[in-house]
Amino acid sequence: MRRADQITGVIVLIFSVAVIEGSRRMPPSGTFGPGAGFLPFWLGAAMAILSIILLVNATREPAQASGRSPFPKGRAVLSILMTVGALAAFISLLETLGFLLSIALLTAFLLRVVEQEGWLMSATVAVANSAGLYVIFQMLLGVSLPKSIFGF
């Protein structure tokens, strides 16, 4: 955790500097009180101070105190990346493939590939989920869900 905190401290510090920079580009405070950049500037400044405190605290910890990284290894990393990737693909393809197909594919992928369920279970739950959500949102609640370029 010590190394992780150090890296986090540095990244947040960079982020805070970016926020401060962004706030200084905004118009300065005028006659009607603090301007748009007022709060972001001070938030960025406070965040920068805190990130330095985090960095200092992490560096002052003895090196062998907690050597393990908080992040998982192996299969878990793969599962996480696949899930994020699947969601990203889903969002990108939603307007092309339409709601019914996209949800079914996402559900099936998550079940089959990430959770490694059997084909039958994955397909069944995928179809049921897609239909169920469609009924709840489109039919019962009247939300208009995206249709595919093929028309359904």
Place this chain on the structure above:
Amino acid sequence: MGIFDNILMGFGIALSWQNLLFCLIGTIYGTLIGVLPGIGPVVGVAILIPVTFGLNATTAIITMAGVYYGAMYGGSTTSILINVPGESASVVTCLDGYEMAKKGRAAPALGMAALASFIAGTLAVVLLTFIAPPLANVALSFGPPEYFALAFMGLTLVTSLAGESMVKGLMSGLFGLIVACVGVDAVSGEERFTFGFLSLLDGAGFISVAVGLFAVAEVLCNLEESMGQVFIKAKFSLRSLFPNLQDWKDSLAPIFRCSFMAFFLGNLPGAGATIASFLGYAMEKKLSKHPEKFGTGIIEGVAAPEAANNAAAGGSMVPLLALGIPSSGTSAVLLGALLVHGLKPGPLLFQSSPEFVWGLIASMYIANIMLLILNLPLVGLWASLLRVPYKILMPLIVTISAVGVFTTDNNIFDMWVMLVFGIIGYLMRKLKFPAAPVVLALVLGPLVERTLRQSLTISHGDITIFFTRPISAALITIALISLFAPLLRGVMDWRKRVVEIS
């Protein structure tokens, strides 16, 4: 109108078929949310907001309040049966609840959890009925400095109490405030941090952020372990659920003590059901004649935190309705829901929409009764739901989150926001940064900024305005104490060590 007239009017509204039906739906859904590990009340309420768009505001909020309470009731079921808290306010119930289950007393534990929750919840609504209106009156004299001080205190209390590291809690809160700045500045019309994205002009969208930070991040975290299936051995006949006379003798005083304590704790912006449940348990342990028995499976160990979390949930409605300041992550989302439906919580709400306020309060009484009925006979049903493997639930949670977020604005962009914050939420969890302060800060951000700027405009840039007005001075002092007290202790330790060395 006297209080009793108001309550009668409230019941008139709450007892309409539509409101009763949706209250029931909310409480069932809320219990479900509480029972299912991996999805908590914050997400449950957030996902519901787009779903309730079509309803009128009163019905929508009644539903969501039902969800909030339901989650408090449902969370204890998994805590007792499988030692997995359904949500954070039920963590403490695991301690004695699961031990009781191991001793074969799962049924009375579940029964007492439901009954303690009912007594506490009802007490809380009664207190709410009598405290909220006068508080709203007092708050009518609040100006921008007082509101800023109140919001500031709420934020500092939540961020300093959340999680293990205060530095990280503060950073989460600041992050939420920065995200709240995204969009068009209300006062000057200037675009802030929008990077050219049209969809960001209205802000990041707190539903997308909340669902991402909680639901998606939770799913990603859970992928690391195989969640598998659970086995529950207890049997649930209706009669076995009722605690015996000895149980009642042991639990009654703790229930009442914890209810009062937790209700007033819930009133404070910053303290919510989770903190209340911990404090309730600790308090009862200190006051008990046999403190060493806590943790071995005694009924007070279940009754105390369960009473506390329900009373705090009720108590948190007071600042929400009377002041417009949420006191926890879930009530922050409720505040967001109110704003989405065009209601402005705060002292004026009691005057401008009395039917809404009293209808909501009346429905809370009804919700408590519904939940008692739901949780006693139906506990077997909830227990069997736990047999659904998490592997199947996970894709359902992912898809319903994505769809729910999409329907807020029919905008694909919102789902990207959800995904990004899902990744951020996962990283935060791994690096031990608490997520609740982000949501709280996101909802309070606009209020904080607006009142800060108004106050400084009134005082022509003079910061001392916050300290010359008594109420705001008191609130800010409390906030500053909570921020710097740990530091003071650190300095004192260091000095002691220096003295010892020399």
